[in-house]
Amino acid sequence: MRTRTVAAVIAMVGVTAGVAACGSSDDGGGGQESAGGSPVSVVASTNVWGDVVRQIAGDHARITSIIDDPSADPHSFEADVRVQRELSEAQIVVANGGGYDDFVDTMLSAADTRATVLNAVDISGKEPAAGEELNEHIWYDFPTVAAVAARVSDALASADPAHASEFEANEKTFTAKLTTLEGTEATIRETAAGAGVAITEPVPVYLLEACGLTNETPEEFSEAIEEGEGVPPTALADTLALFSEGKVKLLAYNEQTTGVETEKVLDAAEAAGVPVVPMTETLPAGKDYVTWMTENLSTVAGALKA
Incomplete structure (x- = not known):
């Protein structure tokens, strides 16, 4: 398990107003406003969790994924001041946890934020076997992804109660697709x-x-x-x-x-x-x-x- 590092430039946060957003940003296409007057601001540590949020939020969130380059080695990622800014302004933060993206906790600790933080490893309830480290790549575990989706739905509903029923419906649709994936795993298991x-x-x-x-x-x-x-x-x-x-x-x-x-x-x-x-x-x-x-x-x- 290799952790992602935080660049020393965090110390410069106080002078970075106006810096462009890091990673990829997805406004959901429609840019519709939440009950608070604007889409819910969500930051995900990777584009995997960013897409899970998108499945639930639909048009009602502005989603920024920090690690999102499919051609790069995520292990070499170094967070910088732009990441700090995005995290400090987020209403909801979705982190993988398990040492995969420790920069999220480090930066949130340094920021004045009231964001709802969802840690996927913590949500999974998984524990490492005795004497071993936990495999933190839990986005390949469909029950964990379903559990995270449920928590994302709850967090979005708290931030934007006017669209709570839509979030719930989207979460059910997404979870049904995960169930289909689990069925495919079972089919493979039968013969292999x-x-x-x-x-x-x-x-x-x-x-x-x-x-x-x-x-x-x-x-x-x-x-x-x-x-x-x-x-x-x-x-x-x-x-x-x-x-x-x-x-x-x-x-x-x-x-x-x-x-x-x-x-x-x-x-x-x-x-x-x-x-x-x-x-x-x-x-x-x-x-x-x-x-x-x-x-x-x-x-x-x-x-x-x-």
Whole structure:
């Protein structure tokens, strides 16, 4: 688990009036006003959670997603004064938590804000196993996303009571789509339970486990990749052997965090004819959350049949 850092320029917050908003901003298209006279201001740490908010808020929120570049490595993100400004002005903040975006807590502590803060990891209720760290990539866990959506609906209703019924209806529609995704996982599980898979990082592990698949990757390998550290030679050798020895059915490959070791793993998978399933940490351009996850599951299912 690697935390995102906060740039030293936070100290300059007092002189930054007029700085443009960071990340992506989505006014929901309609720009309709809430009961308070303007759309609810929401800041999400990533565009994944920003899209979840959009599904619930519709046209009644101005949503800013801080980490939103699908071609960049989110681990290298450094928050700056623009992020501080957005967070300080938000009515609702949606953070991932679990160490993924600690800059949110750091900056909120330094700001004079009364924002409602929703921490997805806290909402999930997940706890790490004894002696281990929690896998913070919980947006790949559909029950957690549903729980966060419910809390988002409540927070929006508190900020904009005039549209509470619309938020509730949107949340029910979104949750129904998540239920469909869980059904797809169950279908995959019926035929592929117990099949071994490999990963470069633990990003999609919740989804893979929900499909009944077993992560065979040495923990030392995926941890080193996630932390940006050198992979122990034995861990790399053991990971490469998964493909040459036919122990895995697919490789889930994080396209946003790559390097020499991950490229060796990719080459080994391709040489052995093991299907590669691309995975990302942020929402791909032009996709919403449900479309993205539907395509991820379709790719997993196809790889297992190859």
